[in-house]
Amino acid sequence: MLQISKSPCMRSLTSVEDSYELCRKITAQYAKTFYLGTLLMPEEKRRAIWAIYAWCRRTDELVDGKEAAGTTPETLDRWEQQLESVFRGDPVDDTDVALVDTLSSFPLDIQPFRDMVAGQRMDLYRSRYETFEELYLYCYRVAGTVGLMSTAVMGVDCSRNTAPWNQACEPYLPIEEAIALGIANQLTNILRDVGEDARRGRIYLPQAELALFNYTEQDLMNGVVDERWREFMRFQIQRARKFFTQAEKGVRWLIPDARWPVWSALMLYAQILDAIERNQYDVFTQRAYVSTSRKLVSLPVAYLRSQVL
Numbered sequence: 001m002l003q004i005s006k007s008p009c010m011r012s013l014t015s016v017e018d019s020y021e022l023c024r025k026i027t028a029q030y031a032k033t034f035y036l037g038t039l040l041m042p043e044e045k046r047r048a049i050w051a052i053y054a055w056c057r058r059t060d061e062l063v064d065g066k067e068a069a070g071t072t073p074e075t076l077d078r079w080e081q082q083l084e085s086v087f088r089g090d091p092v093d094d095t096d097v098a099l100v101d102t103l104s105s106f107p108l109d110i111q112p113f114r115d116m117v118a119g120q121r122m123d124l125y126r127s128r129y130e131t132f133e134e135l136y137l138y139c140y141r142v143a144g145t146v147g148l149m150s151t152a153v154m155g156v157d158c159s160r161n162t163a164p165w166n167q168a169c170e171p172y173l174p175i176e177e178a179i180a181l182g183i184a185n186q187l188t189n190i191l192r193d194v195g196e197d198a199r200r201g202r203i204y205l206p207q208a209e210l211a212l213f214n215y216t217e218q219d220l221m222n223g224v225v226d227e228r229w230r231e232f233m234r235f236q237i238q239r240a241r242k243f244f245t246q247a248e249k250g251v252r253w254l255i256p257d258a259r260w261p262v263w264s265a266l267m268l269y270a271q272i273l274d275a276i277e278r279n280q281y282d283v284f285t286q287r288a289y290v291s292t293s294r295k296l297v298s299l300p301v302a303y304l305r306s307q308v309l
């Protein structure tokens with residue numbers, strides 16, 4: 001389902017409806033949290049997010065998934081050419097059909113999509129990051145871009161601008177806040193998956209910061225959980241939460257029907273950090289997750305926040 005075509009498609013492509021259903025299945029299969037968030041959206045926006053999710057997931061799977069062993073820079077070149085075809089209105093395979101339809105309804109720019117491909121390219125040739133600034137660029141490319149794509153679909157609320165001089169309804173664009181949610185999600189993802197990534201030879205955590213806490217790469221490869229590691233993780237979690245807090249200030253600028261789903265997705269992902277703390281920062285032998293009951297409890301809280309914050 002997630003493979004990219006090796007040769008130009010000779011058969012007729014699936015219908016728009018069936019393509020959105022394919023994207024829905026991919027979203028439901030790979031991302032329970034985001035899928036739950038999309039179910040709180042109006043139909044047209046929900047389908048558009050599924051189409052974007054499917055493209056993002058396929059892009060990530062090229063470097064992270066089962067087919068990653070065969071992925072080369074040329075693979076990503078071909079994937080970017082397929083993206084350009086989609087933005088010209090020419091779908092190449094079945095999930096492209098939904099994205100072409102989405103592009104006809106929402107003002108999506110190709111650049112965030114290109115930037116995500118550039119982020120996946122980094123995973124091809126890079127397995128260490130020296131500083132947080134270097135890691136931030138990676139996080140922007142693979143996750144901050146998702147915030148920009150999602151915001152273009154969800155829409156910004158003009159009515160919140162009550163300034164008398166702003167009769168042209170130039171809404172405040174929560175660009176930085178949308179990016180911040182992507183960064184926060186990615187940092188959380190990195191902290192959750194430290195063990196899994198290390199087993200694949202990848203350490204996203206900044207080397208300079210590991211050294212600051214006298215925690216060596218060998219300690220990490222051995223899954224050592226001691227006071228050095230807990231102090232290091234407290235620092236990392238505190239920073240991730242700062243990005244969540246910045247993102248929270250942006251939700252109010254979205255069109256009302258987008259606020260509950262975004263608050264939901266934000267809170268559910270941020271709770272992974274709480275789970276890491278409950279696990280005493282042992283991300284090597286325990287996978288931090290949010291239980292279904294906790295997720296369900298968050299939904300009404302997210303709804304209330306979407307109404308008042």
Ligand SMILES: CC(C)=CCC/C(C)=C/CC/C(C)=C/CC/C(C)=C/[C@@H]1[C@@H](COP(=O)(O)OP(=O)(O)O)[C@]1(C)CC/C=C(\C)CC/C=C(\C)CCC=C(C)C
Nearest residue numbers: 037053056057143146147150174178181182185186250265
């Ligand atoms: C409810 C809603 C609008 C969700 C957005 C859904 C969407 C389009 C998600 C795409 C995520 C994705 C697959 C991106 C590809 C690269 C990647 C994998 C990024 C990391 C995601 C983690 O995915 P997962 O949990 O499945 O982890 P594994 O791959 O299994 O390790 C990321 C952590 C990035 C996720 C980033 C976002 C969802 C951006 C969220 C930002 C917004 C919705 C903007 C909100 C706007 C304002 C103003 C705050």
Ligand SMILES: [Mn+2]
Nearest residue numbers: 060061064065
């Ligand atoms: Mn991934």
